[in-house]
Amino acid sequence: MDMTPRENMQAIYEGRQPDYYGSFQTAVTVIRDPIWARDSVPRDGQEHKDGWGTTCVWLPDAPGKHPVITKENAVVKDITKWKEQLTIPSVKDLDWTKAKEQADATDRSQKFVEYFNAQGLFERSHFLMGMEDAFCAYLEEPDAMYEMLSAIADYKKENIKAAAYHLKPEVIFYQDDWGSKQNLFLPPDTWREIIKPLQKEIADTIHECGMLYVHHADCICEPIVEDMMEIGIDIWQGVIPENDIVAIQERTGGQLSMIGGINGPAIDSETTTAEDVAAEVKRCIDTYCPAGKFFPAGPAGLLHKRNEDMLEEEIVRYGTEWAKAHPVA
Helix, strand or coil, X not given: CCCCHHHHHHHHXXXXXXXXXXXXXXXXXXXXXHHHHHHCCCCCCCEEECCCCCEEECCCCCCCCEECCCCCCCCCCCHHHHHHHCCCCCCCCCCCHHHHHHHHHCCCCCCEEEEEECCCHHHHHHHXXXXXXXXXXXXXXHHHHHHHHHHHHHHHHHHHHHHHHHHCCCEEEEECCCECCCCECCCHHHHHHHHHHHHHHHHHHHHHCCCEEEEECCCCCHHHHHHHHHHCCCEEEEEXXXXXXXXXXXXXXXXXXXXXXXXXXHHCCCCCCHHHHHXXXXXXXXXXXXXXXXXXXXXXXXXXXXXXXXXXXXXXXXHHHHHHHCCCC
């Protein structure tokens, strides 16, 4: 292979001929910055508060932390009183030394420097209130919810600018799950009224800072894919096959780059064989790569490392074979 990982992924993103089709995320160095560190909790199965005061638990075998919200420990108990109840963390006076050292040590000819930004507007709202109360607030008190999310969006923009100044990342991995495997969490019109305009401001800030905007949402987003393009999302990461990916490619004219397509749960058991993995990789690449600008990958990490290793190896193997057999005109 003649291309570096970065060059290869840039080629797929731009619709040019790559050496192989694979996951964009294999061509990044993710930086652990002080804001991410402050918002993390120990992976010990015990309750801890994150940087916003939300009680979270990270089980040893879980892929990440989960909020544990009750009526008593919710940070925002009444959305109409959010200004009195919520203290938004500051991004000032943080020590970026280690993060900057990691970014500076990255060979940018080989990989992108990627800034990880967790808990977007929707996720933060239910982290602060609990899912049920957040849903009710979106529908019953939309003005108050918009006000709170506007303040959180301002924090996000300040956060992104700080990361750009200290780390000069080329990519941001912005995390906000907007749905489940069945549907969006919010009615599309509600999402458009409250989330979309604020997300557009965040996207504009990302682009002003010179970053490629990768949005993680391993869920159904099919009803709002045109909106995602209007916001300015460059790459949608986490595309589960419960979305009609081929129909999305047709609707967006093949211009929305996507990472995912692999049915992770179908190949993530102790009895999964190499043949099972190969068949799923072939299905994914054969089905979604013809439209271009598609990065075959698991939408989220597999829980079994053996299966994750088999998946990564097979994607590169078959992705190389497929690229040679289907040159970009």
